[in-house]
Amino acid sequence: MAKYRCEVCNYVYDPALGDPDSNVPAGTPFEKLPDDWVCPVCGADKSQFVKEG
Amino acid sequence: MKPYEIKKGIYWVGVVDWNIRTFHGHTYTTKRGTTYNAYLIIDDKITLVDTVYGPFADEMLEKIACIVSPEKIDYIIANHVETDHSGALPALMRRCPGAKVFGTEKCRDGLYKNYYGKWEFKTVKTGQTLPLGKRNLTFIEAPMIHWPDSMFTYCPEEKLLLPNDAFGQHYATSERFDDEVDNSILMEEAAKYYANILWPLGSVIAKKIEEVKKLNIPIDMIAPSHGIIWRKDPPKIINAYMQWAGNTTKDKIVVVYETMWGATEKMARRMAEGIIDAGARVKLFDVNLSDRTEIISEMLDAKGFLFGSSTHDNDMLPGIAGFLEFLKGLKAKNRIASAFGSYGWGGGATKEIEQVLSGSGIVIAQPSLSVKYMPDENEMKQCYEFATVFAQVVKKGGSDGAR
Numbered sequence: 001m002a003k004y005r006c007e008v009c010n011y012v013y014d015p016a017l018g019d020p021d022s023n024v025p026a027g028t029p030f031e032k033l034p035d036d037w038v039c040p041v042c043g044a045d046k047s048q049f050v051k052e053g
Numbered sequence: 054m055k056p057y058e059i060k061k062g063i064y065w066v067g068v069v070d071w072n073i074r075t076f077h078g079h080t081y082t083t084k085r086g087t088t089y090n091a092y093l094i095i096d097d098k099i100t101l102v103d104t105v106y107g108p109f110a111d112e113m114l115e116k117i118a119c120i121v122s123p124e125k126i127d128y129i130i131a132n133h134v135e136t137d138h139s140g141a142l143p144a145l146m147r148r149c150p151g152a153k154v155f156g157t158e159k160c161r162d163g164l165y166k167n168y169y170g171k172w173e174f175k176t177v178k179t180g181q182t183l184p185l186g187k188r189n190l191t192f193i194e195a196p197m198i199h200w201p202d203s204m205f206t207y208c209p210e211e212k213l214l215l216p217n218d219a220f221g222q223h224y225a226t227s228e229r230f231d232d233e234v235d236n237s238i239l240m241e242e243a244a245k246y247y248a249n250i251l252w253p254l255g256s257v258i259a260k261k262i263e264e265v266k267k268l269n270i271p272i273d274m275i276a277p278s279h280g281i282i283w284r285k286d287p288p289k290i291i292n293a294y295m296q297w298a299g300n301t302t303k304d305k306i307v308v309v310y311e312t313m314w315g316a317t318e319k320m321a322r323r324m325a326e327g328i329i330d331a332g333a334r335v336k337l338f339d340v341n342l343s344d345r346t347e348i349i350s351e352m353l354d355a356k357g358f359l360f361g362s363s364t365h366d367n368d369m370l371p372g373i374a375g376f377l378e379f380l381k382g383l384k385a386k387n388r389i390a391s392a393f394g395s396y397g398w399g400g401g402a403t404k405e406i407e408q409v410l411s412g413s414g415i416v417i418a419q420p421s422l423s424v425k426y427m428p429d430e431n432e433m434k435q436c437y438e439f440a441t442v443f444a445q446v447v448k449k450g451g452s453d454g455a456r
Binding site: 007008009038041042043044045048 | 159194196197201253254256257260384
């Protein structure tokens with residue numbers, strides 16, 4: 001599963017970790033994140049993320 | 054200086070910082086000073102929107118006291134955690150310890166990590182409304198405009214938008230409104246602010262402006278937290294932000310260089326001539342003699358950049374290196390660049406410039422041009438042609454519009 005980086009603040013979403021603070025369990029691919037999910041660090045929306053690597 | 058009534062029952066209780074000359078540490082030169090704008094709303098619930106920089110807390114409290122005793126403040130809206138707007142909070146909270154502070158969740162956490170105050174904090178989200186009595190305040194979270202905690206406050210009854218740092222300018226004046234000051238200076242300072250602080254956040258800004266437009270809320274006054282209040286023509290600054298955020302550029306090239314013994318400067322000057330003759334605009338800066346904040350501001354509406362440096366220790370010179378490092382952080386989109394410079398033996402400056410550019414999002418439009426020691430007549434011709442070709446590419450890709 002690919003990692004995605006927030007172009008606004010450089011936070012990296014790692015599907016292996018998920019985003020527990022936003023109730024996103026470990027193992028959730030970026031593509032399966034809810035549309036209203038935002039970067040936990042800076043609040044940017046999903047469209048600001050780019051695939052890593 | 055007394056408080057200034059910006060709308061009936063709403064007062065500017067900010068301060069003018071006439072003498073500040075560098076901001077955000079030393080990342081921004083504020084030759085025209087700045088203001089920290091706080092707004093006092095007299096209603097059933099007495100409300101203060103934002104405060105001022107800490108050293109000016111007493112001046113703000115004196116202004117508030119001209120209208121109402123600070124002890125009577127019920128609500129404080131913290132649109133942004135940064136210390137130039139929250140620094141007076143500890144002094145204020147000592148005067149009105151029972152007041153409730155409103156802001157985003159990230160603002161709450163940030164205020165605590167800055168001041169460790171045990172204040173009653175109410176977390177707000179987009180769309181939530183706080184009734185004051187005759188008026189209401191609605192909150193719009195605005196993450197990364199320009200910090201994660203940032204938010205806008207809107208008063209529908211007054212058609213008043215309080216967007217904190219958005220639409221601000223570092224401009225110290227005795228006047229408070231856009232119709233009272235020289236508009237070319239006002240827009241110059243607004244562009245400088247955008248270029249040096251908000252440039253990397255353009256995509257977030259464009260989306261937020263569209264979101265606010267869709268809300269269809271009437272706005273007849275925009276009162277930011279720095280500088281002049283927009284009352285005559287609020288759409289002017291909104292449209293300017295849309296253009297800047299949309300990367301609208303002119304057929305303009307900014308040449309920035311650093312030179313040891315004048316060879317790279319000779320190249321740069323000939324390049325500027327080539328650009329002018331090709332019919333594009335140009336601005337040329339020796340990076341060490343110029344003000345970085347102003348160079349960045351000139352780059353905001355330029356399509357192309359040329360960066361020059363002599364080679365020193367197989368690398369570019371430190372002044373241009375520092376400049377490019379700052380520029381990299383601005384994540385400029387839809388811009389093109391190329392490198393040039395003089396060397397004595399191994400070279401290296403142009404390669405290092407290109408390396409920084411490759412990680413910056415700026416597209417390298419053509420191979421670099423290097424000259425050994427002093428350029429001869431033929432090499433000066435090459436400089437001219439290098440710039441002419443670059444200017445043609447800019448003219449194909451850039452279009453006049455912004456500013």
